[in-house]
Each structure stands twice: as structure tokens, then as C-alpha cells.
Amino acid sequence: MASSDPHATSILQRCLQWEAIMLVGISDLISELPLETDCMENSGEVSLVLDAANYAAQKHATQRRKDAAQTPYVNHVLGVAQILAHEARVTDAFVLAAALLHDTVEDTDTTLADIAARFGHKVAEIVRQVSDDKSLPKETRKRLQIEHAPFCDRDAKLVKLADKIYNLRDLDRDTPIGWSQERVAEGVSPEMDAILDAIYRDHNLIN
Numbered sequence: 001m002a003s004s005d006p007h008a009t010s011i012l013q014r015c016l017q018w019e020a021i022m023l024v025g026i027s028d029l030i031s032e033l034p035l036e037t038d039c040m041e042n043s044g045e046v047s048l049v050l051d052a053a054n055y056a057a058q059k060h061a062t063q064r065r066k067d068a069a070q071t072p073y074v075n076h077v078l079g080v081a082q083i084l085a086h087e088a089r090v091t092d093a094f095v096l097a098a099a100l101l102h103d104t105v106e107d108t109d110t111t112l113a114d115i116a117a118r119f120g121h122k123v124a125e126i127v128r129q130v131s132d133d134k135s136l137p138k139e140t141r142k143r144l145q146i147e148h149a150p151f152c153d154r155d156a157k158l159v160k161l162a163d164k165i166y167n168l169r170d171l172d173r174d175t176p177i178g179w180s181q182e183r184v185a186e187g188v189s190p191e192m193d194a195i196l197d198a199i200y201r202d203h204n205l206i207n
């Protein structure tokens with residue numbers, strides 16, 4: 001057995017010594033960290049975003065996307081937050097946290113009160129504005145989304161837009177199981193296409 005092997009014991013002792021040296025090194029490092037400065041504020045923001053990602057992963061744990069690979073649902077909310085951070089250059093931790101949580105109220109047992117208690121009222125307000133009432137029929141939900149969109153605040157509009165962009169890219173990448181080509185085409189209306197073309201043309205993104 002390893003415990004009766006003098007060679008193994010000396011390796012174990014050396015490992016323990018290294019562990020002790022490492023712990024001393026780490027505690028020295030901690031004492032040097034500027035905990036009362038910006039570092040702490042940033043770490044609060046990073047914590048908020050990571051807590052939101054972890055909460056979303058737990059709440060969506062058993063859910064899958066409708067693609068053939070049955071991608072875990074949480075990949076969607078991570079992707080929406082990534083679109084905001086990378087493509088829209090959003091750095092506001094409240095908006096990124098709300099993006100990560102944007103489907104928890106609509107698609108899990110989470111309530112807005114849960115979100116407010118855990119992540120604060122600012123995040124909960126964004127999530128409220130982007131959540132549909134699932135008890136209503138699909139057509140009514142779609143109509144209400146369009147009617148309410150102009151009255152959403154800027155942060156909620158950003159999350160909604162990133163959500164739509166992610167879903168359209170997903171549709172383009174892989175047809176969801178059980179969806180006909182007609183249903184896929186429903187995802188993009190000719191009116192919306194025309195509006196987007198005009199915006200792209202104004203910004204010289206297309207000719």
C-alpha cells in the first residue's frame with residue numbers, strides 16, 4: 001500500500017509542503033488585492049452576471065431547444081447575452097443579467113418576485129418587459145408583443161432584439177423538429193424584411 005511505501009510518503013509530504021507554500025502565496029496575494037477600490041465594484045458586476053448564468057442554467061436544466069441536436073436550452077440565453085456583449089457592445093451588467101434571465105419567468109416556475117429578490121428591481125423590470133403571458137393564445141401574444149414594443153425601455157428593447165436575432169440565426173442554421181417550411185417562413189415577415197433592408201441601406205451595410 002502507498003502508506004507503507006517510504007517513497008510514496010515522501011511524495012505525499014512534499015505535496016503537503018507545496019500545498020502549504022501555495023496557501024501562503026495565495027493569502028499574500030489576497031492581502032495585496034485592492035479590495036476597497038474599483039476591483040470590488042467590477043467583481044460585484046461579474047458576480048451578478050455569473051449568478052444570473054448559474055440561476056438560468058438551474059432553471060432551464062431539463063429544457064432543450066427544438067433543433068435536431070436537442071441543444072440544452074441554456075445555450076440560447078447565453079447566446080443572447082453574448083450577442084449583446086460582443087455585437088452591441090453592451091457592458092451594463094444589469095442588462096446582461098436580464099438577458100441571461102429573459103426566459104426564466106416565461107418558461108419556468110420562476111416569478112418576477114423571485115428575480116427581484118435575487119437580482120434587484122432593475123433586472124426584474126427588464127425581464128418583466130420581455131416576458132409574454134403564456135396563458136394567452138400564440139396569436140394574441142404575438143399581437144401584444146408588437147403593440148407593446150414601442151413602449152418598452154431601451155434596455156428591454158436591446159434584450160428583445162438580441163433574442164430575435166439569436167432565434168432567426170437558429171432558424172437559418174437548423175429547422176426545428178416538427179416545423180414546416182411555412183412555419184419557418186412565419187418567423188420573418190415581409191414588412192420586417194423591408195424595414196431591416198432600409199436600416200441596413202441607411203447604414204451602408206448593403207447596396
Ligand SMILES: [Mn+2]
Pocket residue numbers: 076102103163
Ligand atoms: Mn428567448
